[in-house]
Amino acid sequence: MNTTILKISGLSVSFGGILALDNLDLDIKQKEIAAVIGPNGAGKTTFFNCLTGLYAPSAGEILFYPGRDAEAVSLKGMKPHQITEKGVARTFQNIRLFPGMTTLENVMIGRHCRSRASILGALFRNAATRREEQEIIDTSYTILERVGLAGYVNELAGNLPYGAQRRLEMARALAAEPLLLLLDEPAAGMNPQETLNIMELIGEIAADGLTILLIEHDMKLVMSLCQRIFVIDYGRKIAQGSPGEIRSNPDVIKAYLGA
Amino acid sequence: MPACRLYQELKRSLLVALWFIFLTFPLMVVKVDLVERVVHWRWKNMLFVGLAGFFFSFLGRWIMQRKNPGKALGKGTAWSLRFCPDPKIRKILIVLLLCLAVAFPQIFSSYQTTIMTTALMYVVLGLGLNIVVGMAGLLDLGYVAFYAVGAYSYALLNYHFHWGFWTVLPIGGLIAALFGVLLGFPVLRLRGDYLAIVTLGFGEIIRLILENWGEFSQGPSGISNISRPGFFGLELSLDAAILYIYYLMLAFVLVAIFIVGRLQHSRLGRAWIALREDEIACEAMGIDKTKTKLTAFALGAFWAGIIGVVFAAKTTFINPASFTFLESAIILSIVVLGGMGSIFGVILGAFILILLPEYLRALAQYRMLAFGILLVLLMVFRPQGLIAPGRRAYFITKKPDPET
Structure with missing residues (x-):
């Protein structure tokens, strides 16, 4: 039986002469919460952008296993929307919502790749389209309730408080029914109470059987939530292991403290 | 409008007027008659430009102030909605x-x-x-x-x-x-x-x-x-x-x-x-x-x-x-x-x-x-256009099952 969901081997990205990611090997297990940490500029977000197809890797392979016994799918060279359709959804470090759309509509966009209505369906509004539209609304609302934003349904996303916007990004990603959820600094800019709430939420989502890979600087969150941690510095993986192992790893301490 | 504020606004309008006078001076005031070979100085035009500049700049700022008292441009709701809810x-x-x-x-x-x-x-x-x-x-x-x-x-x-x-x-x-x-x-x-x-x-x-x-x-x-x-x-x-x-x-x-x-x-x-x-x-x-x-x-x-x-x-x-x-x-x-x-x-x-x-x-x-x-x-x-598009509001009628 295969317990891997994502297998990355030899992944490299270069921008001009700069190697942003250098021969990265990583594998994520089904249903775990894993974290990628590292100093600023280490290449963490670049790594996420490669996984989601926003950047094209210059070398290496990204294999995604959409189920326990499923065939591997190579995500390399796929377009972002195809990757989302395969079951990898993400949030962004600097919130990228659709500010002019309502909270519910933002989540409804996440349902896009799980629905089929065409132009003709939109024009004639036949029974199938109406049913699908209702399904989109219902599912989106359920997800909003889940992340605790049911009170904001018809509010413009741009007018939401900061913490709520972060949650809304997660809701939007969840609406795409991912198997693997990539969270880019989900707790950035949050106060301790909000961080606790978001940790709780991430735990709940993981309990539903989603695999979560997150980038985070808040060590309390990473250490208490994640089963495995990967440490990246200068585009290279310098350590991997359980929180306990990482905490005592001399290379990691050196990278963080510069000693 | 408090008195000192009014004074400031008046001063600014006056400066605007002077600036306009300066800008339009060669065009509005000086007129060279090539046939008679004389220069006409049309001082009256300068007065008009000054008065108009003063008046409009004051009016403009007054209107702007009434429009947004310290508030940024809002995302106004659609007019149609406001007119007939x-x-x-x-x-x-x-x-x-x-x-x-x-x-x-x-x-x-x-x-x-x-x-x-x-x-x-x-x-x-x-x-x-x-x-x-x-x-x-x-x-x-x-x-x-x-x-x-x-x-x-x-x-x-x-x-x-x-x-x-x-x-x-x-x-x-x-x-x-x-x-x-x-x-x-x-x-x-x-x-x-x-x-x-x-x-x-x-x-x-x-x-x-x-x-x-x-x-x-x-x-x-x-x-x-x-x-x-x-x-x-x-x-x-x-x-x-x-x-x-x-x-x-x-x-x-x-x-x-x-x-x-x-x-x-x-x-x-x-x-x-x-x-x-x-x-x-x-x-x-x-x-x-x-x-x-x-x-x-x-x-x-x-x-x-x-x-x-x-x-x-x-x-x-x-x-x-x-x-x-x-x-x-x-x-x-x-x-x-x-x-x-x-x-x-x-x-x-x-x-x-x-x-x-x-x-x-x-x-x-x-x-x-x-x-x-x-x-x-x-x-x-109205930089957002006469009628800013409103987003549709959805009303959730059906409560989803608590299990799902």
């Missing part, structure tokens, strides 16, 4: 407007009817461009090219093969849509200003081809004697034809409103708006950027093509001079002025921009000036 009243209003539209040619002269037909054509053009610019957020400065493609499709097919209006109508729309896709492909990666430049170039290319490829389009002399729309094989008198095209346009407007309205709140419409709001997030959420952009270009162009066919049939003569950049600019102004993404706004914008210059004819040579001032004022006081 009751959907019943709104329905009655719409029915009344429709009755007026139907009765219009009976009440007014055929001259007025022709102008109104033109306005209705621009309503549809505006609605088409609204899909591209307002919803999908792709700034298209060459929209008139598709309008030209539609018009020339009808003119040429009619000239060479004597195809009728109704046959060419869908063909013209489809050819324009094809051109929309053709333009869409190379600009898929472009955004904002770059996209605007390429589309501007595209519009010019189409016009220049029509102007210079004589064998194909008969060049600047254009194509004349295009058939008017047929009415079950009947030959219509000029007056009847005007009436006929008016009602035809009215029907097109209603169909366009219906279609755009339905698209707006569909899966595809949401994808367009998401594309406008944030392209990267949109891709990452599973929306096919290529497909979404191309459908926006194609659908927008389709409407321009349809109206192009109507235009050729209405005027019975077309040449490239009807499809200059100015047309694109007017259609774009309709969308921006009316309120990007708002159907009602675009309709209002088309009426204002097309009818106002007609009715401002009373001001004779100052009409374009008055028109320009009006536009500037509108953009200062």
